[in-house]
Amino acid sequence: MLRIAVPNKGSLSGPAAEMLHEAGYQQRRESKELRIVDPENEVEFFYLRPRDIAIYVSSGRLDIGITGRDLLIDSGANAEEILPLGFARSTFRFATKPGTANGVGDLAGMTVATSYEGIVAKHLADKGVDASVVHLDGAVETAIELGVAEVIADVVETGTSLRNAGLEVFGEPIMKSEAIVIRRTGADGDEPKVQQFLRRLQGVLVARTYVMMDYDCRVEQLEKAVALTPGLESPTVSPLHNEGWVAVRAMVPAKEAQRIMDDLYDIGARAILTTAIHACRL
Numbered sequence: 001m002l003r004i005a006v007p008n009k010g011s012l013s014g015p016a017a018e019m020l021h022e023a024g025y026q027q028r029r030e031s032k033e034l035r036i037v038d039p040e041n042e043v044e045f046f047y048l049r050p051r052d053i054a055i056y057v058s059s060g061r062l063d064i065g066i067t068g069r070d071l072l073i074d075s076g077a078n079a080e081e082i083l084p085l086g087f088a089r090s091t092f093r094f095a096t097k098p099g100t101a102n103g104v105g106d107l108a109g110m111t112v113a114t115s116y117e118g119i120v121a122k123h124l125a126d127k128g129v130d131a132s133v134v135h136l137d138g139a140v141e142t143a144i145e146l147g148v149a150e151v152i153a154d155v156v157e158t159g160t161s162l163r164n165a166g167l168e169v170f171g172e173p174i175m176k177s178e179a180i181v182i183r184r185t186g187a188d189g190d191e192p193k194v195q196q197f198l199r200r201l202q203g204v205l206v207a208r209t210y211v212m213m214d215y216d217c218r219v220e221q222l223e224k225a226v227a228l229t230p231g232l233e234s235p236t237v238s239p240l241h242n243e244g245w246v247a248v249r250a251m252v253p254a255k256e257a258q259r260i261m262d263d264l265y266d267i268g269a270r271a272i273l274t275t276a277i278h279a280c281r282l
């Protein structure tokens, strides 16, 4: 049975459960459940604190886990990223009151408050900056107002929390994060159950980012049309009953679908349809 760690709370937990559900796995019915078995898929899910997931996975007791890239790096655990999942995207940044600092080089002698001590201490050491780091569990934006630190380093998504606290980011982004799948560093990557799990999640990612496009076009326009819709491998082209016409079918990125439909129309394609993909194995 494959043993998988899933975030039990916070920004990662809802979208992770949703993705697993879309991939055909049973998920817990109520938020107090700490583990469930999905016998049909031979998987056991453990609902753990996002911050602890890399530690459990690095111990080898759980095969894989879903966590944030920033949490993995912050933990220093012996685990590695094997698949980015595209949700809980954020940037990790320094911020402070305007006029305090413009770059990491200005932080010498200052105190930085953060929930991600591992990332911050390493970044300061890499830049050769001698600053103190104070660990806070959350709501770090308030640390400056209350005099616990001159600077904070925190997760930024929309920037609303910083704006509300009268703070501004400065310096280069420290890292970009998103939800990821991890396994113990150097674990057997060919394990069929792990591969099947990854293929299912990849299927969900593809179904979310692509649509299926169908259209008819004249044979003379086929090369131009195929250049607009190259598909993942190559489009399917079938003859139509009307001579001189073909039907084309290809996957296209959902975000570009409307522009591609306009371009296809302009070169004479007709009956252009897009349909959602519910599931897929590449």
Ligand SMILES: Nc1ncnc2c1ncn2[C@@H]1O[C@H](COP(=O)(O)OP(=O)(O)OP(=O)(O)O)[C@@H](O)[C@H]1O
Residues within 6 Å of the ligand: 009, 010, 011, 012, 050, 051, 067, 068, 069, 070, 071, 088, 089, 090, 138, 155, 156, 157, 158, 177, 178, 179
């Ligand atoms: N506002 C946000 N937008 C996107 N991702 C976020 C946001 N806040 C936290 N994350 C991501 O969520 C992960 C942290 O999850 P964690 O559950 O520890 O904190 P949280 O989501 O802030 O929840 P809480 O603070 O309620 O415990 C990290 O990978 C982080 O980058």
Ligand SMILES: O=P(O)(O)OC[C@H]1O[C@H](OP(=O)(O)OP(=O)(O)O)[C@H](O)[C@@H]1O
Residues within 6 Å of the ligand: 137, 138, 139, 140, 141, 154, 155, 156, 157, 158, 159, 160, 161, 162
């Ligand atoms: O840029 P934004 O869209 O405002 O998002 C970033 C904020 O979201 C998270 O806070 P959360 O609400 O989880 O509280 P916390 O600080 O207690 O973790 C993070 O720690 C930032 O404070």
Ligand SMILES: [Mg+2]
Residues within 6 Å of the ligand: 138
């Ligand atoms: Mg938080």
